[in-house]
Amino acid sequence: MNAGGQDACSLALGVVEAARRSARVDVVICPPFTALAAAAHELWESKSAVMLGAQNMHPEPAGAFTGEISAPMLKDSGATWVILGHSERRQIFGETDELIARKIAAAIRAELQPIACVGETLEEREAGKTLEVVERQTRAFLDELAKRPGFGVIAYEPVWAIGTGKVARPEDAQEVHAMIRGLCASVSEELAASTRILYGGSVKGDNAEGLLGQADVDGALVGGASLDAAGFGKIIDSAERLADAAERG
Numbered sequence: 001m002n003a004g005g006q007d008a009c010s011l012a013l014g015v016v017e018a019a020r021r022s023a024r025v026d027v028v029i030c031p032p033f034t035a036l037a038a039a040a041h042e043l044w045e046s047k048s049a050v051m052l053g054a055q056n057m058h059p060e061p062a063g064a065f066t067g068e069i070s071a072p073m074l075k076d077s078g079a080t081w082v083i084l085g086h087s088e089r090r091q092i093f094g095e096t097d098e099l100i101a102r103k104i105a106a107a108i109r110a111e112l113q114p115i116a117c118v119g120e121t122l123e124e125r126e127a128g129k130t131l132e133v134v135e136r137q138t139r140a141f142l143d144e145l146a147k148r149p150g151f152g153v154i155a156y157e158p159v160w161a162i163g164t165g166k167v168a169r170p171e172d173a174q175e176v177h178a179m180i181r182g183l184c185a186s187v188s189e190e191l192a193a194s195t196r197i198l199y200g201g202s203v204k205g206d207n208a209e210g211l212l213g214q215a216d217v218d219g220a221l222v223g224g225a226s227l228d229a230a231g232f233g234k235i236i237d238s239a240e241r242l243a244d245a246a247e248r249g
């Protein structure tokens, strides 16, 4: 519930400018529902390659679900992506693995690209259960992602790192990302090769390169730092530098 209305439009335009410096990085902005249509208009007017996503949706396409937003409604607003299973949805609103899998299936059916989130709490990490928890959460929706390899992405967001300023060490993020990649490979090599796995949790301009430089970290899901276009631009620049270096070998 940040940057609604006009804030979202000026922020979107700031991101559009920052993204123009990058030729290789895919950028998606996910404003609140109420700002989707206005942000879509700004992106269209500016002829930007920046894409638009929402932060949640209901699994049913229509019906008596007062106050909910469906995949077709998001598409009408101009969104082509949707974040699903964010830890705040799991923790505050009690969303289960099963419900999140239904939402992911519904998004794919509606041609919306899901950003499927997983991640352990501090308690689970301290109990040594990180890999077990993330594996359970990932397995719950993997068959849905496998129906369209490369269409959806997975975001690993340790709950203790979200909005806290406590970023995961790059090697710790890599360990979890490698496990998720392995789960994808257990379904198919195509799924493993084509699924982008993002890291989220206190990503900022000054720590992005270390995280994005890990073998299985393909991108970032950015919260707080995305509320400032200049700061977000530094993350895009880091990704661009790494992509450039990879291309040059």
Ligand SMILES: O=C[C@H](O)COP(=O)(O)O
Pocket (backbone or CB within 6 Å): 086, 157, 161, 162, 163, 164, 165, 200, 201, 202, 203, 221, 222, 223, 224, 225
């Ligand atoms: O939705 C964004 C992620 O939860 C990360 O948030 P953060 O970058 O503020 O830690």
